[in-house]
Amino acid sequence: MGEFELIRRYFAAAACARPGDELALGIGDDCALLELPPGEQLAVSTDTLVAGGHFPDPCDPFLLGQRALAVSVSDLAAMGAMPVAFTLALSLPAADPQWLNAFARGLDAMARQCGIRLAGGDTTRGPLCLTLSVFGRVPVGQALTRSGARPGDLLCVGGRLGDAAGALPLVLQQEQADPALAEPLLAHYWSPPPQLALGLALRGKATAALDISDGLLGDCGHIAAASGVALFVERERLPLSPALLAFAGREKALECALGGGDDYVLAFTLPPGELAALQAGADVHVVGWAEQGTGVHLLDAQGNEILAGRRGHVHFGG
Known part of the structure; x- marks a missing residue:
């Protein structure tokens, strides 16, 4: 042919x-x-x-x-x-x-x-x-970019995190799981629904945005650098699916959510006054906030900064 x-x-x-x-x-x-x-x-x-x-x-x-x-x-x-x-x-x-x-x-x-x-x-x-x-x-003038986040903005995500990374052992046939757990995880890996409606809803509201492809912490680093702010992520506020928690356990699920990648969920910064109206029509979760400073900082339940083992995928990293 x-x-x-x-x-x-x-x-x-x-x-x-x-x-x-x-x-x-x-x-x-x-x-x-x-x-x-x-x-x-x-x-x-x-x-x-x-x-x-x-x-x-x-x-x-x-x-x-x-x-x-x-x-x-x-x-x-x-x-x-x-x-x-x-x-x-x-x-x-x-x-x-x-x-x-x-x-x-x-x-x-x-x-x-x-x-x-x-x-x-x-x-x-x-x-x-x-x-x-x-x-x-x-x-013209309504495109969402990575460079508009301001101190005082909320850091939000448009859905649950970590399912695709959690599914990887299933995709690679390294592990097996009950279909009730495996199917939703595999579905998010193979058919992640682009959040087009949420993107349109964020026009004129979000100050910065991107889609999470390489891990929450790594991708939020792009917003922090482009906007000239520090982003603080509260680990205990990360939205995790029941299937991921049951399959991987909480600690592994958190690792998947923070640095696993392949979520294709939107992460964005938002003035606090825009949150209520947005949550009325979309699955939006607050996971942190922006302050003056630099970098991305991960906090535990007590507000103490902690180190993350994996911050995201890097194609040509060491």
Whole structure:
């Protein structure tokens, strides 16, 4: 099967690849054409996922298709952007029709869930690797960034933490668990729902935001550095799921929440007066606050600063 036949059969024919809305011209030409409403900016993000590093190989290709797009669209949610389109660059060791069919179905299912259209991309032979670029739109001046946190802001997260990191021994088949515990953890690893509605709700309210991909402490360090503030995280206030607590125990669950990564939950700073209205419509938890200073500081139940064993994933760390 040639490259163009592969694209035509598995991707161009997908429901998510049909032109419409802001995608004026999709797969088939040298470039896609996007149209944005007046007064809106284009938000762009690119993610690369490498087999054996970002996901186990082999794995279920349907779940991989879902996960690959979900983690990319999460970046749009973190900016308060509405999804428009995405591109996919796919490196494959072989054009296996069964694998491609399942992967394309997973990709299309997540695309339709997120309301985003496949605009094009590239395929090539090589080690299994996926690079997705996502495009969104946001009104001028309303994009959420990492650089606006102020002393006195609350530090919040948009849901429970640590489930994906807790699921990793199950994903790698190093451990087993009762389905009642395993299924919700595995679902969060393979199909983390991008928090698009929360991102939109944070426009004009949050002072800084990002999505947690490499661990709460590590990612909050980006907000602290960009905003020029110190962030204080109260360990005992971290929201943990019953499944994670039952599977991993409290201490391990806290480790997963603080530094495990792959949550794709939004972390953001918020003036205290905005909290009540936001909590009325979203699963928002206060986990700390911002002060003058630098860095991220972890506190125990008595308010004493403690050291965290793992602060987050670093791709080229020692």
